[in-house]
Amino acid sequence: MITAMYFSPTKTTKKTTEAIAAAIGEYGSVDLTNPFARKMxxxxxxxxxxxxxxxxxxxxxxxxxLEVLGKLSGEGTxxxxxxxxxxxxxxxxxxxxYDLLTERGFKVIAAGAFLGEHSYTDKVATARPDEEDLAVAAEFGKQIRQKIEAGYLEAPEIPGNRPYKKGMPEMPFVPQVKExxxxxxxxxxxxxxxxxxxxxxxxxxxNCILCCACIKKCTRNAxxxxxxxxxRIVTMLETNCTDRKEPELFI
Ligand SMILES: Cc1cc2nc3c(=O)[nH]c(=O)nc-3n(C[C@H](O)[C@H](O)[C@H](O)COP(=O)(O)O)c2cc1C
Structure with missing residues (x-):
């Protein structure tokens, strides 16, 4: 069984994850954006x-x-x-x-960094993943399928530091509402x-996690x-982060 499991308040992760899974084979989805799905x-x-x-x-x-992922278990999956x-x-x-899954019995054979329109501003990575991104995601899925078929299950080199950087700072704000x-x-x-x-x-x-799902969903921009x-974050993003980055695949 192939499972596309994702958390995706503004849907860019959903699109990307499902494009990868679809190219590996027939799959089912687990949407962790749903609070009830996170209780399982x-x-x-x-x-x-x-x-x-x-x-x-x-x-x-x-x-x-992190809590639901902490309860995942694999058997050489x-x-x-x-x-x-x-x-x-x-x-x-x-x-x-990679670490989280490996510690829980999974064999991570590939990883990818993909692009999605920034939650805080539609001027950064606008409308991504676009067709090109989804084609790269599908090609990645195809390569994964070939790797599995070849029985070559080695982990690739994946970038990042241990200990990990400090996560998000406290941001005690919630969205405001217009007339x-x-x-x-x-x-x-x-x-x-x-x-x-x-x-x-x-x-x-x-409880708001500032994911911007409500802001992006509202058709009245309220x-x-x-x-x-x-x-300040939005200004920084719109000033420094508008050059198009491309997906990076590790397989
Ligand atoms: C709280 C928060 C923190 C974020 N931090 C980063 C970050 O560190 N680097 C980055 O490039 N994008 C960051 N983003 C942008 C999201 O990773 C990006 O927009 C993603 O496509 C959103 O996924 P979704 O559509 O599945 O919700 C952040 C977004 C939010 C809401």
Whole structure:
């Protein structure tokens, strides 16, 4: 069984992970963006293949999925790591995924750093993954399938440092809401941490992980951050991170 497992608030990781898995073979998905899916324990056997995709947050794996990933178990299960980042840097995110899976009984035979439109600004990595990115993801999946068929299951060299860099700093902000909010609740459904009040979607609590799913989902552009540290990050990204980066494959 081939599984595409991903966490993907704004869907770029979902697209990338599923493109890789589809090129390996027929697959099923586990969407860890859904809070209920994160309550389960996932176990895989020897003949299975796990493609694990996550967005890079602060150069690391998003903290919100560490608990469910910590409960994964494999029995020599073949695994692939896909980190999707917003054209700044992926830093230790791939090596962290490699270590996490290896410690839990998986055999990581490939890893890739892919690009996705930045959660905080659509001016960085705009509309990525695009067709070219998805073609690279599919080609990567094909190479993985060939590697499995050849029975060559060595791990590649994966970039990153140990100990890993420090993760995201505390950012005690939640999205603000403009008058244009109609209270439709579309944001409630996409919030991966149930931080938005069902009865009054204008209210967001401190569980917010700043993933921007609600901001990107809102068709009325009613949600936004009003916080100087986030404005500074956006300015830095739009100033320094607009040159197109390409996916990097390790296989
Ligand atoms: C909290 C947070 C931290 C992020 N940190 C990084 C980072 O360190 N480097 C980077 O290039 N992109 C970073 N991004 C951008 C995301 O990795 C990127 O937009 C990704 O495509 C989002 O995946 P998704 O569409 O599956 O949610 C960050 C985004 C968020 C929300």
């Amino acid at each position: 324990k996932y176990m895989y056997g020897e003949g299975d293949v796990l493609v694990l995709g996550y967005p890079v947050y602060g150069g690391r794996i998003p903290e919100v999925i 073949i695994a692939v790591v896909a980190g999707v980042y917003g054209n700044r840097a992926y830093e230790d995110a791939l090596i962290e995924g 244009t909010c109609s209270g439709c609740g579309a944001c409630v459904k996409v919030c991966p941490v149930q931080a938005i009040d069902k009865k009054d979607p204008r209210k967001t609590n401190e 949600k936004y951050f009003d916080a100087a540290p986030i404005d």
